[in-house]
Each structure stands twice: as C-alpha cells, then as structure tokens.
Amino acid sequence: MDPNIPRWVCQSCRHALHVINVDSKNDKFFSNPSCSGTEASTVQGSVMGSSQVDHSFVVLSRSTTPQPDSSHSAKVVTESFVVLPPAAASMYRSESAPEGRGAQEQVQGESPSSGLQVNDPRFNSSKILKRVFNIATSQMQVEQPICLECTRLLSDKLLEEVEDVNQDIEAYESCLQRFEMESDDVLSEADFLQEKTKIEEEERRLQVEIEEIEKQRLEANAELNEIQMKCKEFEELEERYWHEFNSFQFQLISHQEERDALLAKIEDSQAHLELLKRINVLTDAFSISHEGEFGTINNFRLGRLPKIRVEWDEINAAWGQACLLLHTMAQHFRPKFLYRIKILPMGSYPLILDNNNNAYQLFGPVNLFWSSRYDKATTLFLTCLKEFAEFANLKDQENNTPPEKCFRLPYKIENDNVGNYTITHSFNKQENWTKALKYTLCNLKWVQLWFVAKSSFQPLSAHADVPVMRSSHAKQSANPRS
Numbered sequence: 001m002d003p004n005i006p007r008w009v010c011q012s013c014r015h016a017l018h019v020i021n022v023d024s025k026n027d028k029f030f031s032n033p034s035c036s037g038t039e040a041s042t043v044q045g046s047v048m049g050s051s052q053v054d055h056s057f058v059v060l061s062r063s064t065t066p067q068p069d070s071s072h073s074a075k076v077v078t079e080s081f082v083v084l085p086p087a088a089a090s091m092y093r094s095e096s097a098p099e100g101r102g103a104q105e106q107v108q109g110e111s112p113s114s115g116l117q118v119n120d121p122r123f124n125s126s127k128i129l130k131r132v133f134n135i136a137t138s139q140m141q142v143e144q145p146i147c148l149e150c151t152r153l154l155s156d157k158l159l160e161e162v163e164d165v166n167q168d169i170e171a172y173e174s175c176l177q178r179f180e181m182e183s184d185d186v187l188s189e190a191d192f193l194q195e196k197t198k199i200e201e202e203e204r205r206l207q208v209e210i211e212e213i214e215k216q217r218l219e220a221n222a223e224l225n226e227i228q229m230k231c232k233e234f235e236e237l238e239e240r241y242w243h244e245f246n247s248f249q250f251q252l253i254s255h256q257e258e259r260d261a262l263l264a265k266i267e268d269s270q271a272h273l274e275l276l277k278r279i280n281v282l283t284d285a286f287s288i289s290h291e292g293e294f295g296t297i298n299n300f301r302l303g304r305l306p307k308i309r310v311e312w313d314e315i316n317a318a319w320g321q322a323c324l325l326l327h328t329m330a331q332h333f334r335p336k337f338l339y340r341i342k343i344l345p346m347g348s349y350p351l352i353l354d355n356n357n358n359a360y361q362l363f364g365p366v367n368l369f370w371s372s373r374y375d376k377a378t379t380l381f382l383t384c385l386k387e388f389a390e391f392a393n394l395k396d397q398e399n400n401t402p403p404e405k406c407f408r409l410p411y412k413i414e415n416d417n418v419g420n421y422t423i424t425h426s427f428n429k430q431e432n433w434t435k436a437l438k439y440t441l442c443n444l445k446w447v448q449l450w451f452v453a454k455s456s457f458q459p460l461s462a463h464a465d466v467p468v469m470r471s472s473h474a475k476q477s478a479n480p481r482s
Helices: 042-048 070-074 086-094 125-140 148-181 189-278 281-285 312-332 372-398 430-454
Strands: 057-059 081-083 288-291 294-297 300-302 342-344 351-353 359-361
Touching: 281 312, 281 430, 288 430, 294 312, 294 430, 300 312, 300 430, 312 342, 312 372, 312 430, 351 372, 359 372, 372 430
Parallel strands: none
Antiparallel strands: 057 081, 288 294, 294 300, 342 351, 351 359
C-alpha cells in the first residue's frame, strides 16, 4: 500500500483495514478488475455492515482534469464507487457547487443538482471515507469502519437477538390467546359485597396484627438499646479487666522473679550452710601431719634427732596444741567420759593433773638425767589418750557398730610405750623418742577423725571448766615457727 493513503482500523477487533482501488496520484477511486472479491468489497462491507444495500452511491472520476469537449460526457466511470445509505446520499446532492465552476466539471452520470465536483478541494478519499463512516455510525448505531469478519459476527448477533425477540412475541401472543379463551366469571352484587366484606375484615385483622407487630418491634428496639448499653458496659468492664489483668500479670511476674531470686539465694545459702556443717572446727584448727621423721601439729615439729636440732620452744608449742585438742574432745563428752586425768592447755606451757591433782609440766627444756616430771607428764598424756580411745570404742558398740568397724588406735598404748617405742625422754635415744612422739600424734589424729565423724561439735561456752594455771617455772617465749 501507498503510505500516503490514510490507514483505518476496525473499530471492533482493532485490526488494520486495507483500502484498495485507490490511485495514489489522483487520490481517486477506480476499479481494479484483478483484485479479489473480498478486497473489493472491504470498504463496501465496512460502510454498510450488511449485505443488503441499495443503489445510492457517489461516483468518482478517474481523470484528474475535466474534459471540456463533449466526448467527456460519453465516458462513464465503471465499478468504482462508495455505497451509502439512502439518507446519506441525499446530503451530497444537497450541496451547492462552488462559484466559478462550470457544468463541464460535473461527474458524468450525475445531475447538476447533486453539486459534487470532481476537482473540489474538499473532494478526496480520506475526507469522503471519514464522512461516510460518520454517517454510517449515526445511522446504524455501530462504530464504523468494521471488517467483514466483525460484520459477520455483528450480523449473527443481531440475528440471534431478532430470533429471541420473535420467540418473546410468540410467547406473548400465545398468552394473549389463552387469556382471551378463558371465560369471564363475573360476580354478582351480593357476592361482590360479601367478598368485599371478607377482604375488609381481613384488612382490619392484618392492620391489628401490623399494630401488634409494630408494638413488638418498638419493645424489641427498646430491648435492643438496653442490650447495646449493657454490651457497651461489658466492653468497658472487659477492657478494665484486661488492664487490671495485665497489671496483675506484670506484678506476678515481678514477684515470681523476686521469689526465684530469693529461692536462689536460699539455695546458695543452704549449700553454703551444708558445706559449713561438713566442716569441723577441730579439723581446721588442728592439722596433724608429718615432716620426714617428725610428727607435726599445726606445722610444729615434735621430737629431736641428732642431726636435726629442734628448739624446745617449737616442741613446747606442739605439745600445747596436742593438749588443747585432746582436752577439747574430752570436755565435749563430759560427764559420760570419766575425765580422771585432766589436761590444762596453757599455750606452750601445758600442765597434766593426775588423779591426786598433782601437776606435771609438759614443756621443756629438760636434760637427759633430770626429766622425771616431764616423762610423767608425757605418760599421763598417753594414758588420757588411751582412755578416750576406749571410750570411743564403747560408744561405737552402743551404736550397734560392727566389731570390725569399732574404733581402735593404729598404735597400741601400754603405760609409757606407744607402738613399742617409749615416750620417756630420759635414757632414751632421740630417734626412738621422736618415733614415739610421731606415733602419739598419729593416734591423736585418728581420735580427731572419729570425733569429727561421730559428734556435732559445738565450741565451749564461756563458763566451761578451763583452768588457767601456770607453773612458777613457766616462761614466755616466742614461737620460732609461727
């Protein structure tokens, strides 16, 4: 197609329409015998929208200039035309020809009254088609132009509507015929009045029912308003309840957290208390061990060796700690334990009292030949330790402890011997004396462990019988190992 020819689209499917039989130079319609029937009828079908058309049309000329001679009247344009509805064709015939134009410019085959000039500048294909499409749209109430396929669809739709209308007409006619065939049953005057009375009574009854229903409706509306007010109050109560609930929940969570914190503290305190309960003050206060050939109590060595000279101040301090430990355990079981030999712990200068209340000094220095009172004090200490061990054995027997598990000392004590070593200082080798002192501390440690396991120790009260006595020969001295 020539790009100068205006393009038209179908107003239904929006597909392009191909305008044929147009001379691009003269912009006039002409016949094209070689074109197909479908192409030749495109414009015609798009204008009319149906296959039924009449013979009102506008004839267009092939020539660009009018022929003044008479031979022009003999030439007639064949088969090139735009078909118009009857009302549209009269519009072109009503137009007057412009001034200065002669009758020779009229299209052959048209009367002078048509007024359609060939060389009129208004006369061109695009304007004519646009005007024709507008006229067709106003006449058919369908947007023009449309293609043949859309025209067929529109025709089919119109045919269906016509068929539906015809069916409705037939139905109406059949109803009308059936109504006309029915016999008219006219009531008499009396029957009419009786029927009227019945209807009026029914109307009054229905009116009473309407009034009753209206009254019930008003009561229902009042109840509804009351229910709505209560519902609003309940909503306010619910909102206040949830506010109070959230506040209580927050307080509850706070109290629970505080309770959990207190329970954690209580649990920790109980664990600490149990730990403290398992700890005995005697175990911490008196630590009995050994250091080579020496037995030690609180790191004070007890004994002497030829090559290792231990000062008497340290030996006296060790005896003072041992006496304090044995005296504390013996005091705890009074009066069950017959504390016949009394120990007087007095720091580094302890004393031992026999059954006759004779005091013996358990501290040095002493020499090899004049140590009888010191030896008597050490022997009395061994006797007191043996008696406490026998009391522990009896205590286990009273508690139904198996015989093999009853308390026994690891080193047997007989008079001044412990583990076959004498504890006396005079005429005794330093190695044997040191060994006996080590065994004595070992027996004392066993007694301490039994005491811790079998009793709940409580410290002595302020009024406990702890005599404070010092020998006239006692002297203050500093502990070199403290």
